[in-house]
Amino acid sequence: MQAPTTTMTDGRDLPLIGLGTYPMDDAEAAEAVRCALDIGYRLVDTAASYGNEAGVGQGIAMSDVPRDEVVVTTKLRGEHQGYEATLRAFGESRQRLGVEYVDLYLIHWPLPRLDLYVDSWKAMIKLRDDGLVNSLGVSNFMPEQITRLVDETGVGPVVNQIELHPHFVQEDMRAFDAEHGIVTEGWQPLARKTDLLSQPEITEIAERHSVTPGQVVLRWHVQSGVVPIPKSGNPQRQRENLDVFGFVLSEAEMARVADRAQVRGGGEPDTHEEF
Ligand SMILES: NC(=O)c1ccc[n+]([C@@H]2O[C@H](COP(=O)([O-])OP(=O)(O)OC[C@H]3O[C@@H](n4cnc5c(N)ncnc54)[C@H](OP(=O)(O)O)[C@@H]3O)[C@@H](O)[C@H]2O)c1
16 A cells, blocks of 8 residues: 655655654654655655654664665754754764665754745755755745745755645645645644544435545645655554545535634744744
8 A cells, every 4th residue: 555646846745645743752753764764655754852762763774675665854043043052953863863865854944033944945956966865855834935945946846745634724834835846745634632523414424435534634634735744653543544535525525524614733934932
Protein backbone atom coordinates (compact mmCIF):
# COMPACT_ATOMS: atom_id res chain seq x y z
CA MET A 1 0.00 0.00 0.00
CA GLN A 2 1.51 3.32 -1.09
CA ALA A 3 0.14 6.83 -1.47
CA PRO A 4 0.09 8.29 -4.98
CA THR A 5 2.48 11.20 -5.53
CA THR A 6 2.28 14.74 -6.83
CA THR A 7 5.09 16.40 -8.76
CA MET A 8 6.47 19.58 -7.17
CA THR A 9 7.61 22.56 -9.23
CA ASP A 10 11.24 21.42 -8.92
CA GLY A 11 10.31 18.18 -10.71
CA ARG A 12 10.57 15.96 -7.60
CA ASP A 13 7.75 13.67 -6.48
CA LEU A 14 6.00 14.06 -3.13
CA PRO A 15 3.73 11.33 -1.67
CA LEU A 16 0.19 12.55 -0.94
CA ILE A 17 0.39 11.38 2.71
CA GLY A 18 3.32 11.44 5.12
CA LEU A 19 4.11 10.35 8.66
CA GLY A 20 4.40 13.01 11.41
CA THR A 21 6.79 12.25 14.27
CA TYR A 22 6.13 14.92 16.92
CA PRO A 23 6.33 14.37 19.93
CA MET A 24 8.08 11.01 19.61
CA ASP A 25 11.43 10.48 21.28
CA ASP A 26 14.28 8.75 19.42
CA ALA A 27 13.26 5.21 20.38
CA GLU A 28 9.59 5.76 19.49
CA ALA A 29 10.50 7.50 16.24
CA ALA A 30 12.86 4.70 15.17
CA GLU A 31 10.20 2.04 15.63
CA ALA A 32 7.37 4.16 14.18
CA VAL A 33 9.36 5.12 11.07
CA ARG A 34 10.57 1.57 10.46
CA CYS A 35 7.03 0.26 10.78
CA ALA A 36 5.51 3.04 8.62
CA LEU A 37 8.02 2.55 5.81
CA ASP A 38 7.40 -1.19 5.81
CA ILE A 39 3.62 -0.51 5.65
CA GLY A 40 4.14 1.73 2.60
CA TYR A 41 4.78 5.32 3.77
CA ARG A 42 7.41 7.12 1.70
CA LEU A 43 7.27 10.61 3.27
CA VAL A 44 8.56 11.22 6.82
CA ASP A 45 8.40 14.50 8.71
CA THR A 46 10.74 15.51 11.52
CA ALA A 47 12.45 18.71 12.72
CA ALA A 48 15.61 19.65 14.59
CA SER A 49 13.42 20.92 17.42
CA TYR A 50 11.61 17.58 17.85
CA GLY A 51 14.82 16.05 19.20
CA ASN A 52 14.19 12.79 17.32
CA GLU A 53 16.17 13.13 14.08
CA ALA A 54 18.54 10.36 15.20
CA GLY A 55 15.58 8.03 15.83
CA VAL A 56 14.03 8.89 12.47
CA GLY A 57 17.34 8.10 10.78
CA GLN A 58 17.57 4.78 12.64
CA GLY A 59 14.06 3.89 11.52
CA ILE A 60 14.97 4.55 7.89
CA ALA A 61 18.13 2.48 8.25
CA MET A 62 16.23 -0.40 9.93
CA SER A 63 13.48 -0.59 7.30
CA ASP A 64 13.73 -2.66 4.12
CA VAL A 65 12.92 0.37 1.96
CA PRO A 66 15.85 1.77 -0.07
CA ARG A 67 16.92 5.24 1.07
CA ASP A 68 16.27 6.78 -2.35
CA GLU A 69 12.57 5.84 -2.14
CA VAL A 70 12.04 7.85 1.07
CA VAL A 71 11.31 11.58 1.15
CA VAL A 72 12.98 12.68 4.39
CA THR A 73 11.84 16.08 5.65
CA THR A 74 13.46 18.06 8.42
CA LYS A 75 13.28 21.69 9.55
CA LEU A 76 15.55 24.52 10.59
CA ARG A 77 14.80 25.66 14.14
CA GLY A 78 14.43 29.33 15.05
CA GLU A 79 17.63 29.67 17.06
CA HIS A 80 19.64 28.60 14.02
CA GLN A 81 18.28 31.13 11.56
CA GLY A 82 20.87 33.23 9.68
CA TYR A 83 23.21 32.30 6.82
CA GLU A 84 26.15 30.66 8.63
CA ALA A 85 24.01 29.27 11.43
CA THR A 86 21.72 27.56 8.89
CA LEU A 87 24.67 25.87 7.18
CA ARG A 88 25.92 24.62 10.56
CA ALA A 89 22.49 23.51 11.75
CA PHE A 90 21.82 21.64 8.54
CA GLY A 91 25.12 19.77 8.91
CA GLU A 92 24.11 18.74 12.42
CA SER A 93 20.65 17.59 11.27
CA ARG A 94 22.20 15.58 8.46
CA GLN A 95 24.60 13.94 10.90
CA ARG A 96 21.86 13.08 13.40
CA LEU A 97 19.71 11.65 10.61
CA GLY A 98 22.68 9.69 9.27
CA VAL A 99 21.86 10.56 5.66
CA GLU A 100 23.97 11.84 2.75
CA TYR A 101 21.27 14.29 1.69
CA VAL A 102 17.90 15.55 2.93
CA ASP A 103 14.99 15.42 0.50
CA LEU A 104 13.00 18.36 1.81
CA TYR A 105 14.40 21.06 4.12
CA LEU A 106 11.96 23.59 5.62
CA ILE A 107 12.32 26.80 7.63
CA HIS A 108 10.21 25.80 10.63
CA TRP A 109 8.72 29.24 11.47
CA PRO A 110 9.38 32.62 9.83
CA LEU A 111 10.12 34.48 13.11
CA PRO A 112 9.72 37.89 11.43
CA ARG A 113 10.97 39.67 14.56
CA LEU A 114 14.47 38.27 13.89
CA ASP A 115 14.27 39.17 10.20
CA LEU A 116 16.67 36.36 9.30
CA TYR A 117 14.52 34.11 7.16
CA VAL A 118 15.84 35.52 3.86
CA ASP A 119 19.45 34.91 4.97
CA SER A 120 18.47 31.39 6.08
CA TRP A 121 16.82 30.83 2.70
CA LYS A 122 20.00 31.92 0.87
CA ALA A 123 21.95 29.30 2.84
CA MET A 124 19.37 26.69 1.94
CA ILE A 125 19.75 27.56 -1.75
CA LYS A 126 23.50 26.95 -1.35
CA LEU A 127 22.77 23.57 0.30
CA ARG A 128 20.57 22.66 -2.64
CA ASP A 129 23.17 23.84 -5.14
CA ASP A 130 25.77 21.73 -3.30
CA GLY A 131 23.56 18.64 -3.71
CA LEU A 132 22.89 18.24 0.02
CA VAL A 133 19.16 19.05 -0.17
CA ASN A 134 16.78 18.09 -2.97
CA SER A 135 13.84 20.42 -2.33
CA LEU A 136 13.42 23.66 -0.41
CA GLY A 137 10.33 24.62 1.51
CA VAL A 138 8.92 26.62 4.38
CA SER A 139 6.53 26.06 7.23
CA ASN A 140 4.05 28.47 8.79
CA PHE A 141 4.85 31.15 6.20
CA MET A 142 2.33 33.80 5.15
CA PRO A 143 2.00 35.22 1.61
CA GLU A 144 4.07 38.34 2.25
CA GLN A 145 6.96 36.26 3.61
CA ILE A 146 6.93 33.89 0.63
CA THR A 147 6.73 36.84 -1.76
CA ARG A 148 9.79 38.35 -0.08
CA LEU A 149 11.79 35.13 -0.49
CA VAL A 150 11.01 35.11 -4.20
CA ASP A 151 11.67 38.84 -4.66
CA GLU A 152 15.03 38.75 -2.87
CA THR A 153 16.43 35.41 -4.10
CA GLY A 154 14.46 34.48 -7.22
CA VAL A 155 13.73 31.09 -5.60
CA GLY A 156 10.38 30.15 -4.09
CA PRO A 157 9.49 27.23 -1.83
CA VAL A 158 8.00 24.08 -3.33
CA VAL A 159 6.17 23.24 -0.07
CA ASN A 160 4.51 25.28 2.68
CA GLN A 161 3.64 23.18 5.73
CA ILE A 162 0.90 24.86 7.76
CA GLU A 163 -1.64 24.07 10.43
CA LEU A 164 -4.60 22.68 8.51
CA HIS A 165 -7.63 20.59 9.51
CA PRO A 166 -11.42 20.91 9.32
CA HIS A 167 -11.38 23.35 12.27
CA PHE A 168 -8.92 25.58 10.41
CA VAL A 169 -9.20 25.17 6.65
CA GLN A 170 -6.88 28.03 5.62
CA GLU A 171 -8.68 28.74 2.35
CA ASP A 172 -6.72 31.93 1.55
CA MET A 173 -3.31 30.42 2.28
CA ARG A 174 -4.14 27.32 0.24
CA ALA A 175 -5.25 29.49 -2.67
CA PHE A 176 -2.02 31.51 -2.49
CA ASP A 177 0.09 28.33 -2.41
CA ALA A 178 -1.82 26.82 -5.35
CA GLU A 179 -1.47 30.01 -7.40
CA HIS A 180 2.30 29.88 -6.88
CA GLY A 181 2.71 26.16 -7.55
CA ILE A 182 3.48 25.46 -3.88
CA VAL A 183 2.26 22.19 -2.35
CA THR A 184 0.43 22.77 0.94
CA GLU A 185 1.22 20.20 3.61
CA GLY A 186 -1.15 20.07 6.57
CA TRP A 187 0.16 19.72 10.11
CA GLN A 188 -2.05 18.51 12.93
CA PRO A 189 -4.30 17.14 10.16
CA LEU A 190 -6.47 15.17 12.60
CA ALA A 191 -6.84 18.24 14.86
CA ARG A 192 -5.50 16.20 17.74
CA LYS A 193 -6.27 18.87 20.35
CA THR A 194 -10.00 18.75 19.58
CA ASP A 195 -12.86 16.23 19.58
CA LEU A 196 -13.12 16.37 15.77
CA LEU A 197 -13.00 12.60 15.29
CA SER A 198 -16.02 12.02 17.52
CA GLN A 199 -18.20 14.72 15.94
CA PRO A 200 -21.45 13.16 14.58
CA GLU A 201 -21.01 14.70 11.10
CA ILE A 202 -17.68 12.89 10.77
CA THR A 203 -18.73 9.57 12.34
CA GLU A 204 -21.87 9.42 10.14
CA ILE A 205 -19.83 9.88 6.96
CA ALA A 206 -17.37 7.25 8.22
CA GLU A 207 -20.17 4.74 8.77
CA ARG A 208 -21.59 5.41 5.30
CA HIS A 209 -18.24 4.58 3.67
CA SER A 210 -17.30 1.79 6.13
CA VAL A 211 -14.14 3.63 7.11
CA THR A 212 -12.95 5.30 10.34
CA PRO A 213 -13.39 8.99 11.29
CA GLY A 214 -9.63 9.48 10.86
CA GLN A 215 -9.85 8.16 7.31
CA VAL A 216 -12.71 10.57 6.51
CA VAL A 217 -10.64 13.54 7.67
CA LEU A 218 -7.51 12.43 5.83
CA ARG A 219 -9.54 11.79 2.67
CA TRP A 220 -10.94 15.33 3.05
CA HIS A 221 -7.33 16.64 3.04
CA VAL A 222 -6.36 14.66 -0.05
CA GLN A 223 -9.48 15.74 -1.95
CA SER A 224 -8.77 19.35 -0.90
CA GLY A 225 -5.34 19.10 -2.55
CA VAL A 226 -3.49 19.10 0.79
CA VAL A 227 -0.75 16.63 1.78
CA PRO A 228 -1.47 15.63 5.40
CA ILE A 229 1.24 14.28 7.70
CA PRO A 230 -0.68 12.47 10.48
CA LYS A 231 1.39 11.26 13.41
CA SER A 232 0.84 7.77 14.71
CA GLY A 233 3.07 5.35 16.52
CA ASN A 234 0.40 2.67 16.32
CA PRO A 235 0.79 0.25 13.37
CA GLN A 236 -2.97 -0.22 12.98
CA ARG A 237 -3.63 3.54 12.84
CA GLN A 238 -0.62 4.08 10.56
CA ARG A 239 -2.11 1.58 8.12
CA GLU A 240 -5.56 3.14 8.41
CA ASN A 241 -4.20 6.65 7.82
CA LEU A 242 -2.51 5.63 4.58
CA ASP A 243 -5.50 3.69 3.30
CA VAL A 244 -7.67 6.57 2.06
CA PHE A 245 -7.44 6.13 -1.70
CA GLY A 246 -10.24 3.58 -2.07
CA PHE A 247 -13.25 5.86 -1.49
CA VAL A 248 -14.40 9.32 -2.53
CA LEU A 249 -16.30 11.94 -0.51
CA SER A 250 -19.17 13.66 -2.29
CA GLU A 251 -19.21 17.44 -2.58
CA ALA A 252 -21.82 17.59 0.16
CA GLU A 253 -19.70 15.38 2.44
CA MET A 254 -16.61 17.53 1.77
CA ALA A 255 -18.59 20.62 2.80
CA ARG A 256 -20.00 18.89 5.87
CA VAL A 257 -16.56 17.84 7.13
CA ALA A 258 -15.36 21.44 7.13
CA ASP A 259 -18.62 23.07 8.22
CA ARG A 260 -17.50 24.10 11.71
CA ALA A 261 -16.11 27.04 13.68
CA GLN A 262 -12.69 28.03 12.39
CA VAL A 263 -10.10 28.26 15.16
CA ARG A 264 -6.33 28.18 14.95
CA GLY A 265 -5.01 25.64 17.47
CA GLY A 266 -1.28 26.40 17.29
CA GLY A 267 1.01 29.43 17.00
CA GLU A 268 0.32 32.60 15.00
CA PRO A 269 2.92 32.69 12.17
CA ASP A 270 3.65 36.42 12.55
CA THR A 271 4.40 36.24 16.26
CA HIS A 272 5.12 32.64 17.24
CA GLU A 273 8.58 32.39 18.80
CA GLU A 274 9.92 28.93 18.05
CA PHE A 275 13.51 28.36 19.09
N1 LIG B 1 5.49 22.65 11.03
C1 LIG B 1 4.99 22.78 12.24
O1 LIG B 1 5.04 23.85 12.85
C2 LIG B 1 4.32 21.61 12.89
C3 LIG B 1 3.58 21.78 14.06
C4 LIG B 1 2.96 20.66 14.63
C5 LIG B 1 3.10 19.41 14.03
N2 LIG B 1 3.86 19.26 12.89
C6 LIG B 1 4.02 17.94 12.23
O2 LIG B 1 2.72 17.47 11.91
C7 LIG B 1 2.57 16.15 12.44
C8 LIG B 1 1.11 15.85 12.72
O3 LIG B 1 0.57 16.74 13.68
P1 LIG B 1 0.22 16.30 15.17
O4 LIG B 1 1.03 15.11 15.52
O5 LIG B 1 0.35 17.49 16.03
O6 LIG B 1 -1.34 15.94 15.13
P2 LIG B 1 -2.24 14.90 14.35
O7 LIG B 1 -1.47 14.15 13.34
O8 LIG B 1 -3.46 15.66 13.93
O9 LIG B 1 -2.73 13.91 15.50
C9 LIG B 1 -1.89 12.97 16.07
C10 LIG B 1 -2.65 12.29 17.22
O10 LIG B 1 -3.78 11.57 16.70
C11 LIG B 1 -3.66 10.18 17.03
N3 LIG B 1 -4.08 9.44 15.83
C12 LIG B 1 -3.35 9.20 14.70
N4 LIG B 1 -4.09 8.55 13.78
C13 LIG B 1 -5.32 8.39 14.33
C14 LIG B 1 -6.52 7.80 13.85
N5 LIG B 1 -6.60 7.24 12.64
N6 LIG B 1 -7.60 7.80 14.69
C15 LIG B 1 -7.53 8.35 15.91
N7 LIG B 1 -6.42 8.94 16.40
C16 LIG B 1 -5.32 8.96 15.63
C17 LIG B 1 -2.22 9.94 17.40
O11 LIG B 1 -2.10 8.94 18.39
P3 LIG B 1 -1.28 7.56 18.14
O12 LIG B 1 0.17 7.91 17.88
O13 LIG B 1 -1.47 6.84 19.43
O14 LIG B 1 -1.93 6.88 16.97
C18 LIG B 1 -1.82 11.31 17.97
O15 LIG B 1 -2.19 11.41 19.33
C19 LIG B 1 3.48 16.15 13.65
O16 LIG B 1 3.73 14.86 14.13
C20 LIG B 1 4.68 16.88 13.11
O17 LIG B 1 5.48 16.00 12.32
C21 LIG B 1 4.45 20.34 12.31
